[in-house]
Amino acid sequence: MVGLAGCAGEAPSDPLPAADSAADAAAARGEGIVSGTAPAAAGGLPAIVILEPTTPRDFPPPAAVPVMDQVSQTFTPAVLFVRTGQVAEFRNSDDVLHNIRTRHDETKESAFNIALPTGQTFEYTFLNDGFYDVGCDIHPAMSAVVVASRSPYAAQAAADGAFEIAGVTPGDYTLTVYADVRKIERPVAVKAGRTAVGTVTD
Numbered sequence: 767m768v769g770l771a772g773c774a775g776e777a778p779s780d781p782l783p784a785a786d787s788a789a790d791a792a793a794a795r796g797e798g799i800v801s802g803t804a805p806a807a808a809g810g811l812p813a814i815v816i817l818e819p820t821t822p823r824d825f826p827p828p829a830a831v832p833v834m835d836q837v838s839q840t841f842t843p844a845v846l847f848v849r850t851g852q853v854a855e856f857r858n859s860d861d862v863l864h865n866i867r868t869r870h871d872e873t874k875e876s877a878f879n880i881a882l883p884t885g886q887t888f889e890y891t892f893l894n895d896g897f898y899d900v901g902c903d904i905h906p907a908m909s910a911v912v913v914a915s916r917s918p919y920a921a922q923a924a925a926d927g928a929f930e931i932a933g934v935t936p937g938d939y940t941l942t943v944y945a946d947v948r949k950i951e952r953p954v955a956v957k958a959g960r961t962a963v964g965t966v967t968d
C-alpha cells in the first residue's frame with residue numbers, strides 16, 4: 767500500500783497547535799494566562815473583564831499607584847483600573863483649573879468632588895467595587911471611568927473583544943465581562959499556562 771501518510775495535497779487532519787511561548791513561560795512560573803473574546807464594542811467602551819477568585823482571598827497591594835491625569839482637557843487614561851481599598855492618584859497637568867467629580871455607577875452615590883488647580887494632585891481610596899463615572903463640571907466634554915476591583919486580574923478588551931489577563935494564580939475563578947449594559951459571568955478553572963475561554967456571550 768502507498769500513501770498512508772503525507773500524501774501530497776492532503777491537509778493534515780490534526781495540525782500542530784501554534785507555538786505559545788508566552789504560555790510556556792507562564793507555565794514555568796506556575797502562572798496562568800486567561801484569554802478569550804468578549805462582545806465587540808458597539809459604539810461604547812470596549813468590554814471590561816475581571817477575574818475574581820471563587821473563594822475570596824486577599825491580594826498584595828499594587829506595585830505602583832494607579833494615576834489618572836488631566837492633559838489637554840482629557841482624562842488620561844480614559845479607563846483607569848484601581849484596586850478597591852488601595853490609594854489612587856489624580857493629577858491636573860493642564861494650565862487650566864479642572865474639577866473631578868466621581869460617582870459610583872451602580873448606587874449613583876458620589877465618591878468625591880474636588881477642584882484641582884494646575885499642577886496639583888489628589889489621592890483617593892475607592893472603597894467599593896464597581897464602575898465610577900468621572901467628569902469635570904468645568905469642561906462637560908471630559909469623561910472617564912474608574913474600575914475598582916479587589917482582584918488585580920482586570921483588563922479592558924480590544925475593540926474587537928479580544929482580551930488577555932496574565933500573571934493569574936491558578937485556581938477557580940468567576941470571569942465577569944461588562945460589555946455596554948451587559949454583564950456576563952462564567953466560571954473559569956485557571957491552570958498554569960494558557961486557559962482559553964473562547965468567545966464569551968450571554
Ligand SMILES: [Cu+2]
Pocket residue numbers: 839863864865902903904905908
Ligand atoms: Cu476640566
